[in-house]
Amino acid sequence: MKFDELPAGESIFIDANIFVYHFTGVSEECTRFLSRCEEGAMAGYTTSQVVLEVMHRLMMLEAVHKGLVSPGNVAKRLKDHPEIVKSLSVYADNTLKIGAxxxxxxxxxxxxxxxxxRFQQQYGLLTNDAALLAACQDAGCSNLATRDEDFLRVKGIRVYLPSDV
Structure with missing residues (x-):
C-alpha cells in the first residue's frame, strides 16, 4: 500500500529506512509521510532499536558523504578511526529530531x-525487523511503514511502502 492510502487518525509503526530516506533526501514520499505524523494526522511510533539503527546508518552515511572514509566496510573504518566519529554531528542532530x-x-x-x-521462526524475519513487529503488535497496531518487503510475509499487518525509492 502507498502512504497516502493510510487514513487520518490511524496509528503506524515506522521502520528505520523511512527515517534514513527522509534525512538523506532520497524520498520525498517519506518526507511527506513523516510530515503527516508531525502535523498529527496520524500517530507515528517507532522503537528505541530503530532509533539506534537510524543513528548508526546516518553516521556512516555522513562519514562517506564528507569524504572521511570511502564506501565499503564503513563501520570498521570508523571503529579504527575514533577521531572521525568524534568529528561527526549531523547524524546525531537529525536522529534527535525523531521525537519532535x-x-x-x-x-x-x-x-x-x-x-x-517467535516472529523470526514464523516469518523468517531478521532480528531488528522481528523486534519492530513485536512492538507493533504489542501496541495493537496493524500498520507498518517500511521499504522492507520482507514484512509482506506477515499476516495481519498492512505494509505501507514508498514508491519513489
Missing part, C-alpha cells in the same frame, strides 16, 4: 524479545 516529528519512541522489553524470536 510526532513520533513516539517505544522501548523494547524482554517480552518483545520473546515475541521477536
Amino acid at each position: 516529528m510526532g513520533v513516539s519512541v517505544v522501548s523494547l522489553s524482554s517480552d518483545h524479545c520473546s515475541s521477536a524470536r
Whole structure:
C-alpha cells in the first residue's frame, strides 16, 4: 500500500529506512509521510532499536558523504578511526529530531524479545525487523511503514511502502 492510502487518525509503526530516506533526501514520499505524523494526522511510533539503527546508518552515511572514509566496510573504518566519529554531528542532530516529528519512541522489553524470536521462526524475519513487529503488535497496531518487503510475509499487518525509492 502507498502512504497516502493510510487514513487520518490511524496509528503506524515506522521502520528505520523511512527515517534514513527522509534525512538523506532520497524520498520525498517519506518526507511527506513523516510530515503527516508531525502535523498529527496520524500517530507515528517507532522503537528505541530503530532509533539506534537510524543513528548508526546516518553516521556512516555522513562519514562517506564528507569524504572521511570511502564506501565499503564503513563501520570498521570508523571503529579504527575514533577521531572521525568524534568529528561527526549531523547524524546525531537529525536522529534527535525523531521525537519532535510526532513520533513516539517505544522501548523494547524482554517480552518483545520473546515475541521477536517467535516472529523470526514464523516469518523468517531478521532480528531488528522481528523486534519492530513485536512492538507493533504489542501496541495493537496493524500498520507498518517500511521499504522492507520482507514484512509482506506477515499476516495481519498492512505494509505501507514508498514508491519513489
